Amino acid sequence: MTEPRPADRVSRRALLGLLGAGAAGAAVGAAGAAGVAVAATGTIGAAGGGGGASAYPFFGAHQAGITTPAQDRLHFAAFDVSSTLDRTGLIELLTEWTEAAARLTQGLEVAEGGATGGSDYAPPVDTGEALGLPASGLTITFGFGPGLFTDASGADRFGLAARRPAALEPLPRFQGDALQPERSGGDLCIQACADDPQVAVHAIRNLSRIAFGRASLRWSQLGFGRTSSTSTSQTTPRNLFGFKDGTANLKAEDGSLLDEQVWVQASDSPAWLAGGSYLVARRIRMIIENWDRVQLGEQEMLVGRSKGEGAPLSGGTEFSEPDFEATGVADKPLIDTNAHVRLAHHSSNGGARMLRRGYNFVDGNDELGRLDAGLFFLSFQRTPQQFIDVQTSLAADGLNEYLKHVGSAIFAVPGGVREGEFVGQALFA
Incomplete structure (x- = not known):
């Protein structure tokens, strides 16, 4: 095994010293973790910032960035592992990613020396665009794709099959899919969420640098304006169709619902994934231009909720349970049989639910001058079948006329990382 360059890695002693303090911060919540970011050397910016916690603990029973209150910005990246990488090299990469992520999420530079403290005759070990910025609630979540276990040719590259x-x-393949291979799949993924887009981009940029020669970026997606809340402390945001999402x-x-619907349990198989989840991206x-010509009443019928309050068309307020039996004029259902809210509801899908964590995106325009915009859908569930059941049910969704699924990927998200371990270490045990 080639020994990693000292400048590219955090010393294990320094990491454990830093994150031993971080564990104490975790015990008192995010405020304690923010204090660690201020006290440690190599700090990018002072703790503070609006709204949420300045820094979330990296270590824990589950990876951060799943049930963490959804931040405002996203940079998601999928990677292909090099054909020359072996098992030892993969473990080394995951170790280096873990060490860097543990620092970045606390508002630190990617490694000691950072952007300005190294040799004048070597590239800086941190790219530097986050200097002066706080941690901004950054979370970094890692996932493993099917190709990490068996590649397209059926080869077991890392002894993990x-x-x-x-x-x-x-x-x-789901009805209406128009998937683009260059926007789909991946052996590894990293989800970086933060309240500052530059902090999220900085994380992916530096983790990509660390992977150079071992894993290459396959595709990535920037997101803004979360399209779901993951805490009761958050208000419900809106998607680009203008509806609460x-x-x-x-x-x-x-x-209890998270244990039932999101987290892989110790009784599930395989045991190494306990405490983790499955991520669907x-x-x-969204065909914005067509949607913008639809009458308000039809928009609400297609969704099954009012556009203003977000209440179900069966009546009540936003959080009233939809009454799918309620009828109106000529005994027609108040919530249409093909309305999105009916077809996506857990009562229509054998009780299947997911934790959604999606984001809006606008990536310029296409060759016809239409906005390349829509929803970057992210969901976490205990088994992929939950997503499959719901997406199959949505084949009859009236909204499909205005939607096109162009990218798709699935990943196993390992459970949380303990101090001194690397992400997914149980997989290699």
Whole structure:
């Protein structure tokens, strides 16, 4: 195994010293973790910032960035692992990513020496664009794609095939899919969420640098304006169709539901994934120009909720439970049989629910001058079948006329990282 360059890595002693203090911060919540960011050397910026916690603990029973209150910005990246990488090299990469992520999420530079403290005759070990910025609630979440276990040719590159979760298969083709290979798949993924877009981009940029020669960026997606709330402390945001999105989403406070619907349990298989989850990513293009010509009443019928309050058309307020039996004129259902809210509801899908964590995106325009815009859908669930059941049900969704799914990926998200370990270490045990 080639020994990693000292300048590119955080010393294990320094990491454990820093994050031993971070563990104490975790015990008193995010404020304690923010204090660690201020006290440690190599700090990017002072603790503080608006709204949420300055820094979230990196270590814990589950990876951060799942039930963490959804931040305002996203940079998501999927990677292909080099054909020359071996098992030892993969472990080394994951170790270096873990060490860097643990620092970045606390508002520190990617490694000691950072952007300005190294040799004048070597590239800086941190790119520097986040200097002076606080941690901004940054969370970094890692996932493993099907190709990490068995590649397209069937080769078991890393001796992991026997430990592949049976449920970790590429998603089936759904009605209306127009998937683009260059926006789909990936052996590894990193989800960086923050309240400052530059902090999220800085994280992905530096983790990509660390991976140079071992894993290459396959595709990435920037997101703004979260499209769901993951805590009862958050208000419900709106998507680019102008409707409140994620009203019925699972929340961090729903402990028993999270155990039932989101977290892989110790009794599930494989055991190494306990405390983790499955992540589905879908890039959904919204045909904005067509939608903007639809009458308000039809828009509300297609969604099944009012555009202003977000209340179900069966009556009540935003958080009133939809009454799918309620009828109106000529005994027609108040919530249309093909309305999105009806077809996506857990009562229509055998009780299946997901924790959604999506973002809006606008990536310029296409060759016809239409906005390349939509929803970057992210969901976490205990098994991919939950997503498959709901997406299959949505085949009859009236909104499909205005949506096009162009990207798709699935990843197994390992459980939380303990101090002194690397992300996914149980997989290699």
